[in-house]
Every structure is written in structure tokens, then in C-alpha cells.
Amino acid sequence: MKAVVVPVRDVEKVKAELISMDVLDKERKIRIVEHPDGKFAEIPVISYVDGSDIDGFDVVEQEGPDFYRHAMSLKEHLSGLIPEELLGIVPSGWQVLGDIVIVSIPEELQSYREDIARKLLDINPRCRCVLQDFGIKGTFREPEREIIIGEETETIQKEHGCSFKLDATKIMYSKGNLAERKRMSKLGKDEVVVDMFAGIGYFSIPLAVHGKPKKVYSIELNPLSYNYLLENIRLNHLEGIVQAINGDCGKVTPQGIADRVIMGYVGTTHHYLDKGIGAIRKEGGMLHYHETTPEVLVFERPIQRIKDAASALGRDVEIRACHRIKKYSPGVWHVVVDAFIK
Template identity: 60%
Template sequence: MYRMIRTAPEKGEELRKKAIQGGFLDTSRKIRKVRTEEGNFLEIPVTESAYDSADSFLVLEQENPEFLEKPNSLKDSLKGFLSETELASVPSGWQVLGDIIIVFIPEILEDKKTRIAESLLSMYPKCRTVVRDFGIEGQFRQPKRELLLGSETETIHKEHGCFFKQDVTKVMYSKGNLEERKRMSQLGEGEVIVDMFAGIGYFSIPMAVHSRPKKIVGIEINPESFAYLKENIRLNKVEDIFIPICGDCSKFAPEGTADRVLMGYVGTTHHYLEPAIKALKKSGGILHYHETVPESLARTRPQERIEKAACALGKKVEILETHRIKKYSPGVLHVVVDARIFE
């Protein structure tokens, strides 16, 4: 059964926006004009959730619905609404987290951002919100984002059998780190793990779910990320092995306990190498150290920083492998170095 709300033509745009904001517009069908004995009307296609709206809409059954053809691309869906110059600036990629679409829209398309958001929702009928991305800022690497369509910015994203609850306007979730999250999920069985920069559980939740370590201590300084970390521990049913700690990892990292330490943060990560190495057992262990580094220094600077910190503590280092995670910015790579620390 297909449902619609019938309204006067002059109220059509207002109702369409309300349906988008309320998350009950059916983007798979056309809005169409009809003529009845009572006059001319617009039929706005809606989902069953229209019944839950606070507004007193009269929801009717629609006969012979007309379906929209799914566009091959975002540019295809915007042809006829944007000029050729504007079409050339339309983003070719975006991120879908749960039921939220995150997209970077260049300034040249500022006055077309709502139309772009509507087109994206039509391409992803299961999504309900579109936010515009402006990058990250501050010590906590918080996203700077603008809500374009929808009302909810909290979602649950499922990836590799794990659940990540988050507010996309408050915490980051990088699609470029997908393979590293998957790799971490294959390590640590039976081990004691310390996650120095746990965030919402990006790397340690997959490890807890799939590898089943003996224990994970996850430390996170950002209160908002920490709240989601605790929620994700519960959602993924790993409370029995995962201990969350809110605070500065240089002060709260336990010493001499870990078989493996995760350092999944970039920017100032090298400042925390000594407390990370101290967290490892006296007999040694594995360090996963992340850094953003100029491409020409990717094979030297991170390794040298690890060796310098280990030497200061009277430890030795064996560099096991360096993984390229993604291009961070022009000429700069995000890498992770796996290193064995021992006496």
C-alpha cells in the first residue's frame, strides 16, 4: 500500500519540506498534480511514519503511484537545476554513516546546497539526514558540520559486525581507516590491550568483538567521545573485557600491563610515545603508532621517533611493518608503524 498527503498546490513546497524534515517523504515516488471534483491538488508521497507526525495530516492511499527513475549519479540528478559550471563542482563522493549522509559542498554551490541534499536523499531512500562537512578542528579533532536536511544527527553505523553509535556533528569517523579497523579486529586474542586514544572505539571495539582479548583498557579525553565509547561497549556486548577510562592517556595509562598498545591518533601522537611504551609489559610488546607525515619521510620519521622514545626508556625496537592508511592531504600520508618493544 502506497500512501500520500493531498494538499493545495500553494502549500505543496511547505509540506514537502516538512516531510523531509520529519523523515517521512517517500523519495522513490513522484510528487504529482491531480484534478478532482474539489479542485486541483498535489499528492506528496509519504511513508508509514507520516502517521507519527505531530501535524494532523490526512494520509490517504495512493492509486497508481508514479516512481522516479534512480539517477546514475548525483550530477545526473541535478541536471536541469544547475548550470554546467556548477555541475562541474558537484561532489563526486560522500560518506554514509548509518542513516546519515555527510558531504563536502564547495562554496560556489552555497545557494544550491539544499537541492544537492535533496538529491542525495533521493539516491539513498533509507537515509534521513544530510550534513555538510567543513573539516575538523581543535585538540579533540571535532568535526565542523552544518545540518542541511533532517533533524537527527545521531545514528548507529554498522561496520564489520560492530555497532558504532555517534553524533556526526560531535565526533569523527573516517571511512579512510576502514582497512585498519578490519586489521585490528584480527589481532590481540587473549592479550591485554591499552588503547591510548580510544575515541568511540574505532579500533578497539572491532578487536574486542572479533579477537576477544583478555582485557582492553580504552582511554579517551573528550567527554562526548567517551560517552559514545561507553555506549558502544554496551551495544557490542563487550562489557566483560572492556574498561573505559575518561582522561589524559599520558596520566591514566596503566604501566607494565599491556601486550599491545594502540595509538590511533594523529597530530601530536609522538608526544605520547613514552607513556605508551611504559604501558607495555616489562618483557615487551607490540606498539601500533599512527602519524601523519610528509610522503618523503614516511619510512624514516615515525620509526626514528619510536626508537628515540624507546632509547630514552632503555628499551630496544624492532620495526615490524609500516602500513599506509590513506592520503591525509596533498603530499602528506597517514601511516601506522607496527613495532616490537623489548629490553
Template identity: 55%
Template sequence: MKAVRASTAEAEPVRQKLLLEGALDKSRKLVEKDGFVEIPVTDSFKNDEFILIEQANPEFYIPGKTLSEILDMPDSEKLFLPSGWQILGDIIIVSLRRELEVHKKEIGNALLSIYPGCKTTLLDRGISGKMRQPDREIIAGSRTETIHKENGCLFKIDAMRLMFSRGNLTEKKRMSKLGKGETVVDMFAGIGYFSIPMAVHSKPGKIIAIELNPVAFGYLKENIQLNKVGEIIEPIRGDCALVTPCGVADRVLMGYLDAHEYLGHGISALLPGGILHYHEAVPEAVESRPVGRVIEAAGRLGKRAEIIDVRRIKKYSPGVWHVVVDARVG
């Protein structure tokens, strides 16, 4: 069985490259020997760039097992095992009930045995703060930086320090088809969740991507280079209340879920007839609230907002929906 032989220092970059190329054999484990790492690859893999060997003693992952079958714990506790988790690149992110945290290390390693392409398991305890920073702990593995592929785009991210929502993939795909030839302002751009797919697929004339968080901004710049869209996206670090340009955009994205205080800045960035995409987390009891906020903010600036569409994206929390309002402002 074939494997690529790499030094310990080079093993992770090589593994990442093989993973992205679809050449990694996910049924076998990486094996360390004498300062080198054997990285298993598919039998059809051929590449003169790497040292290819035949593995003498391949090590296999546990095939076809469930989390409950792998773990040695009382059945009464197995009832509380999670039914799902997020896989971001080669990192597993799982939430556990407090009763199970005593077994967190075993659960983390069990998940890695189920997903041989993954290297680390993180325990997620939620998010906090204006920058929506995750509270996470490594429970198996060690490395938290990964490259995640979505909708034909590559996103480099540190999953320990930043959020990546996969629940709004439909909305991100929809947005990636809009904006051809336009000037777009992406407020609260993060690592490029909306800017990167839009630049890759619809080719706007220019995207101004604004992000305050220094960690996210660093990855935004890396992802611009990784996806080769530097001629389209201009990253700007700063507070959207201070650095959002006025009267330049055909389209403005406001993807942060608590951004109603910034609506005036988003609307001011639009050219007459431009389109606003405004996101908000809305309790079901006041689901019309974001529409009212957009109309009122436009009115305060002497403008009129024509509502084009209102969409539920996903359940944000019990009784609360992630909603997007599309409005033309003139």
C-alpha cells in the first residue's frame, strides 16, 4: 500500500495538499518512523514531487463503527451522546452535555477513529462577545488551523479562534451568483465567507471587504491569495462605522446578525438603486422587525427602501430565526 514519506516538519503541509487533491487514503493512519511520517495515499496516486514508498506495516482506522459502539461507558451515559457534529476541513467540532465532559478525551479520540481524514477534535461551548468568538477546547489531536473547501472555494481558518457557519450554505451559494461587474461592499466580512465565493464565481468589478477582528482579517487576506482573487477583493481592517465608504456600491452585504446599529452606514454606501442584503437574528414574535428597521433607517437618510425579499435561513436558537432582508434603496 502506497504512502508519501515526509519529514516531521513537512508532514502537515504535505498532508493538507494531498487532502485537497483527493489523494489521501482516509482508511489508514499516518505512521511516524525515525523522524519521518508515512502519509497514506490512494493506489492511483502519482506525483514526482513527493517520495513514494510501499508501507510495510500500515495502520487502519476502525471501519463502520458508531460512537456508541466504540466507547466503553455505561449505557445510561451513552443516552446523552451527541447525534451530530461539525466537520470543518479536517477538524471535528462537537458539543457535549455537561454529564459527558468527564469522558471528553475518549469521545474526541473516538470521533477521530470514525473520521480518518480528521486530525483534531474540538469541544464547543458556544460563542460570546461582539466578535462572536468561540469557547472551545482541544480534546483530541493538537492542531486547530485547517483549510476547508466549500462551494469550490478554499477557506483557511483557525477553528479554535474563529466561527465558520455551514448552516447558511444555501444563502452563500445564492450570493455567489450575484454581483457580476458590480462594486460590492461586504461589511463584517470575516474570513471571506461571502466575498470569496462571490469573487470566485460571479466576478464583481470590485469587492471592498471590511473586518475588525485582527485574527479574522489575517485569514481574510490569506484566503484572498489562496483563491487568487486579489484583483477583485480589497480588504480593509476597521470598524464598519468608521471605514465603510459612502455612495460607491451597487450592492452591500451585512452578514453580521446584530448589525442594526450599522444600517445607516450600509445604506449610505449604496449608489441610488443599489441593493442591501441585511441579516438579523429575529425572535418569531417580532419577525417583521428587520424589515421595519431597514425601512426606518433608509427614511432617516431621506431614502426609500423597496423590500425585494425576506428569507428564513436557519433556526438560530429556540424561537429565534436567522433572517435575510433584500431591499433596493433609492
């Protein structure tokens, strides 16, 4: 378990910064320790963080951490409000985006959904709205969600020092991709980057904020996502770095200019490999290709698709790395292949 070590006088300032970066571990207490040079504070950070993730801070392995008392579960909050026999199907998890709670509620609990929503707001006191989630639909993978309590569904999600504005009833935001967004944020220094299927800036924004690229071309077809992409470029003060393009990646992807190309969509991404590879300059560059792949074909199928598309364009491929992002569905993985295109 890791912690950032800072002088006691800097605790509040650093804590606020760690919260904005979405790396503060809220399960453990801040601890004051004596050092020969004075009193220092160990501020706990989430387990996947290492020293390179938090520039400018000393990150140490914390011994004997102090934990807060475990909070009551939603099931415990609802005890006495819903029948005992239904407590076993009370949701054990939910998503918090900005100041909005998003939860899936079983059919058997629909008549108690307002009770569930009120208790979720008790558990998440900074939130003001609860949405019921019914899944995703359509080409643009739009969420089906309904307000249970609250009115305003537009919010700002802060993550890793970046701000993302979105309407939680109309735009998907996957926290399961956080590690990949953090990885992309460390890349692209002094490079020209093309981000295909950019959405609201999931990869473009952190890469532009932290990676220090020359230019990022962010391409998005969905008009609503594109408008939020423009808003997030302004919100993060990236007007001179990120250029948003509204259109079909098959038609508007700039060719022969990129040091790095991100293909961060899944589903039909392979149909656009020729445009993604074509965007890379003739001297060569890196391709980050996302795909949902059956377990038995990880990583064989995405690698072969990249090689076939590159060969058709007279380009060579060197596979640099393969990453599993998350389980997409039973027997299917969301994966990323890093391939250098020559």
C-alpha cells in the first residue's frame, strides 16, 4: 500500500491535488510520522500508483496503514425499508460520475427505487442526482438511463488532473479504462497525435495535458460527443494543442502526418485500420489499436488484423506490446495492441 510523503504544512494542498488526480485512497487515514528533518504526513494513494504516476512527489510503501471504519453498505441502509427476502438482490455497486450516482436496479426492486436512490445520496453526500441504468444502445453506444432523484444530468468528472464535462444520460464514461487513459497521458511528447473515435476526449485530453504533444487531432462523429469534446478542450485550456474534427474517421482522418495514432473504439475498429495506419507518417510511428476479442483469439486476431492492413498498404509492423484492458463480456476481452508501423 502506497503513500505520498509531504511536509505537514502541505497536507491540505497536496490532498486536494491528489483528489483532482483521482488517486487519493479514501479507505486509509492520513498519518503523521516523525523524521529527523521534522514532521511529515503520509497521504495514502491507490494501489496502482507508482512514483512516475505522481510527478514531483515521493511515493513510499506504507507499513501498518490505518483504515477508516467500514461504512454501512447499501443493504444495511435499506434494512427495514424493503422486505428481508429482497435484501439479497440490493445492488452492491454503482458508478459515481462527478456529482451523479448511476445504478442498475433489479426488476423486483423497482417499487423501492426511490428508497434506494435516497440512501445512495446519503452514502454519497456530494452527489445530487441518481440515475437508473438500463444498459447501452446504438452505433454511438449511448446509455439508456432514467432520473430517479434530481434534475440536472450534466456534470464534470475530474480524473488524473483533467476535467470531462458530459451529460450522464447521453454519454458513456467507463472508469474501467482509467489505467489505459493514464498510460496514454505519459506518451506523445513533442509528437503529432491522431486520436480516432475521440468521444469527449477520453484519451486526447489527458495526453494533451500531461504528455506535452505538438498537436492532437481528435476525430469524433457523434455531434453530441463532439460538442462536449469542444467544451472539454476549452475546460482544460487546450485550444492551441487539440484540434477537434467532426466527421467519419473513414473520410476525415488526416493522412501521413502522425507520430502516434490512437484507435480507442471497439466493435468495428478493424474496418478503419487502413486509415489509422495511413495517418502515420512515412518515417514510422506508433499505433494503439483497440479491439474486443474472444478469449481464444487474444492477442492473435488483433495482431493479424494489423499486419494484414499494413501489408495491404506496403507497410511493415513491429508489435511492441499487448494489453488487456478489461473483461468486455463473458469470454470476450477489451484489448489494446501497440504496434510500430514502418
